[in-house]
Amino acid sequence: MVTIISTMETQVSNGPSGTSLPNGPVISTNGSTDDSKTNLIVNYLPQNMTQEEFKSLFGSIGEIESCKLVRDKITGQSLGYGFVNYVDPNDADKAINTLNGLKLQTKTIKVSYARPSSASIRDANLYVSGLPKTMNQKDMEQLFSQYGRIITSRILVDQVTAGISRGVGFIRFDKRNEAEEAIKGLNGQKPLGAAEPITVKFANNPSQKTGQALLTQLYQTAARRYTGPLHHQTQRFSMIPSLGKGPDPNNSSKPILDNLLNASYGVKRFSPITIDSMTSLAGVNLTGPTGAGWCIFVYNLSPEADESVLWQLFGPFGAVTNVKVIRDFTTNKCKGFGFVTMTNYDEAAMAIASLNGYRLGDRVLQVSFKTSKQHKA
DNA sequence: TATTATT
Incomplete structure (x- = not known):
């Protein structure tokens, strides 16, 4: 039997040391850069989040100097945390304020200032x-x-x-x-x-895995090998029951893995699926995957909508690689629509089924796979 | 009686 565990945790903000200064990298007298106000550590990332998604999420706040999703040196598996160093300290602050506590799939991410790296803080x-x-x-x-x-x-x-x-x-x-x-x-x-x-x-070193975790890891490593190198690193394991097999943009070998991993994931949905909402899955307008995944059209967003709204809405359904709010060039307000790219067909389909007709504030969203017609607009 | 916080 699998014991489901939940936790209580304090969100500790490490806080930057020193007083606040104007924008830009802070250069100390010895010439080294002080990134204590720009460098963030992000914890509790979903296991399947990729470097690209990580960068995309935090890049929606402001210009990134560098970022890194930390991976196991041997297996390449995400260790569930990463670092983001912004160019502007104000963006680091903004990232904490807007992304700390964001729910992604089964996780609630934590965003805080990174402490200066040193051996004394390890273990x-x-x-x-x-x-x-x-x-x-x-x-x-x-x-x-x-x-x-x-x-x-x-x-x-x-x-x-x-x-x-x-x-x-x-x-x-x-x-x-x-x-x-x-x-x-x-x-x-x-x-x-x-x-x-x-x-x-x-505490035991995280690299000392349980039998289950080792098994999972073995399968994941095998799956990555099977589906090829790098551009398939976004290999995903659906956390939702299969909706019937839609075309999968970059994987045809995952049923075993689905079964393995679904055991540890709960189905989590924002809104009930209605029969009506399923019509958006009819498929007549599908354009198929574009590049890295499935592009979703989201209509009836408010003028104030921003990228974080789209991350919040779609993140719980699975792997999101990109979000974009279309804005008016002069006013910089949202023109009422945006796009979301998701890696896996099943997850995209579930997001669409759940979010089409979803009431956001005083608006009812229309969500569908992007069509070729919309593409030309 | 075990979650994933230092590149």
């Missing part, structure tokens, strides 16, 4: 077990905060029992030596009023 993550079930996240933080600055904390909760603590959790300190001190001070100790002592140790 500072602790695994805690034997916690009293009554202890909440705040209590746990209070217990550990005497040893240093806490970057993240979470207590694992059982979803089937509506959020009851499982008595285990994680604490990430800013510095490894702080984590070491916390182990010395708290491992084997009874928290105030607790009946049993807690266990505190360094």
Whole structure:
């Protein structure tokens, strides 16, 4: 049986050090660039998000100096986090304000300033077990905060029992030596009023996979090999039940993988599918995949609509590679429509079925595959 | 009794 776990986590903003300065890279007296106000770390990215999607999402905020989705050196799998360095510190701030907390598929991404990279901040993550079930996240933080600055904390909760603590959790300190001190001070100790002592140790390295994860990874690696190099790295595994086989732009070998991975994903939809909305799937107007995926036409957006709206709407359905709001050249207001590119036919079809007719504010969206007619407009 | 935070 698979235990579904949900978590509670504090969103910690690391905050840039120093005072705010005018735009542009900050050059310190020793000549090195200070990117503490432009460089962001993004956590809890969906496993299947690609570098291109990552760049596309954060590029919608402002000009990016550099960005990197961090991958496992050996397997190439996303490690679920990445870095974005903006040219303008204001855009970094804007990215935090608009994208932190964004829900993408099953994840809620976290966007915060990156700490300066250093060996002292690595391996500072602790695994805690034997916690009293009554202890909440705040209590746990209070217990550990005497040893240093806490970057993240979470207590694992059982979803089937509506959020009851499982008595285990994680604490990430800013510095490894702080984590070491916390182990010395708290491992084997009874928290105030607790009946049993807690266990505190360094968390297992993420590279030490469970059997399931290893199996998944094996299949993913095999699938990538099978479908070819680089331009097929956007290989996706649908998180929704198959809608019947539409043409797939870049993959014909995934049913096994779908079955493997669907087990761990829930079906998540924004709005009920109506029979009417399925008419948009009739197929007569389909243009087929253009380049990297399936282009979707979104009509009846408000003049204030921006790219983040489209990410918010379509992200939960699967792999989105690009979003674009069409704006009036002079007013810079949305002309009422936009486009979204999705990698997988099934996910695009599910997004269309769910979002066509979706009420956004006081407007009812019209969503369909882009047609050749619209293409010429 | 284990999630994915340092390029």
